[in-house]
Amino acid sequence: MGKAEIHITKASGEIVPFSADKLRLSLERAGAPDNQIEQVIQEIVPQLFPGITTKRIYHLAFKKLKNLERHLAGKYQLKKAIMNLGPSGFPFEKFISELFHFQGYTVEVGVFVPGKCVNHEVDVFAQKDGKKYLVECKYHNGPGTVSNVKIPLYIQARFEDINANPAHRNKELQFTQAWVVTNTKFTDDAIRYGNCAGLKLIGWNYPDIGSLRNLIDHSGLYPITCLTTLTQTEKKILLENKIVLCTDVLKNPDKLSVLKIDLRKRPRILEEIKNLCISQEPDQSVI
Numbered sequence: 001m002g003k004a005e006i007h008i009t010k011a012s013g014e015i016v017p018f019s020a021d022k023l024r025l026s027l028e029r030a031g032a033p034d035n036q037i038e039q040v041i042q043e044i045v046p047q048l049f050p051g052i053t054t055k056r057i058y059h060l061a062f063k064k065l066k067n068l069e070r071h072l073a074g075k076y077q078l079k080k081a082i083m084n085l086g087p088s089g090f091p092f093e094k095f096i097s098e099l100f101h102f103q104g105y106t107v108e109v110g111v112f113v114p115g116k117c118v119n120h121e122v123d124v125f126a127q128k129d130g131k132k133y134l135v136e137c138k139y140h141n142g143p144g145t146v147s148n149v150k151i152p153l154y155i156q157a158r159f160e161d162i163n164a165n166p167a168h169r170n171k172e173l174q175f176t177q178a179w180v181v182t183n184t185k186f187t188d189d190a191i192r193y194g195n196c197a198g199l200k201l202i203g204w205n206y207p208d209i210g211s212l213r214n215l216i217d218h219s220g221l222y223p224i225t226c227l228t229t230l231t232q233t234e235k236k237i238l239l240e241n242k243i244v245l246c247t248d249v250l251k252n253p254d255k256l257s258v259l260k261i262d263l264r265k266r267p268r269i270l271e272e273i274k275n276l277c278i279s280q281e282p283d284q285s286v287i
Contacts, residue, residue, distance in 0.1 A: 006048050007051070018052075024041060030072050032072050036065075036069070039068075040068075062077055070228045077228075084223075085225055085239065085244070092137055092139040093137045096124055096137050099219055106127045106128065111125040118161065124137060134159055136155045137181050137182075138180060140183060147185065148187045155178050155199065179202065180194065184204055227246065247277055256269065
């Protein structure tokens with residue numbers, strides 16, 4: 001049996017044929033040059049076996065990239081890095097607010113807004129060009145998890161309750177639109193309902209232009225959980241101190257002082273951050 005015929009196991013449990021093209025695309029998205037992409041693929045393919053998990057393939061590719069270029073490995077593990085922003089969900093909300101701020105929105109995190117029936121805590125309150133947006137952040141820390149139709153149904157109900165508040169009868173006080181941002185996928189029903197109800201949905205790879213992956217790559221804003229020069233414990237300490245973005249550390253390296261690490265390690269961390277953040281041409285026109 002040829003390697004192209006080997007079937008692999010996805011995080012959802014689905015069995016699919018291995019695709020070198022999909023692996024190549026994931027490496028391209030990380031910014032790896034063609035010669036390194038082919039090198040990684042040539043080294044990984046001989047190690048495949050029937051039933052191997054996508055998680056195992058990911059680890060093999062990550063290890064190869066890490067040996068070549070640390071910042072490329074950091075970008076390659078972006079989806080996992082976003083999942084590692086938990087468990088509270090607040091770092092994810094903070095991260096999303098920074099992406100909106102980069103796009104020119106005025107943002108507030110964790111705002112309480114009275115509705116007609118009950119009060120609501122809005123994850124991110126975003127404003128731009130005189131329009132107000134209720135942004136709900138749906139964070140998941142498990143691979144294979146999806147956001148189903150119940151989520152946009154719930155968010156639309158909150159949006160309608162807030163705008164139904166008599167105090168918001170003035171159109172200038174009402175929210176223009178509700179958005180749902182998740183770090184995983186939406187089900188087909190969730191997308192269908194969202195489009196029908198007028199919600200804006202942003203998932204990991206949805207829509208084709210303006211997905212969460214697009215927003216991150218075009219902004220050059222990466223979470224500190226991407227870094228390969230930090231241990232999991234060190235990343236946790238930074239998050240607990242509300243240090244979420246790599247650019248925050250690049251602008252103020254003294255933020256690393258909370259880690260109590262050897263000063264000789266700092267240059268390696270800062271070098272990885274610098275390469276990671278400038279590896280993509282910033283573009284503010286995504287949303």
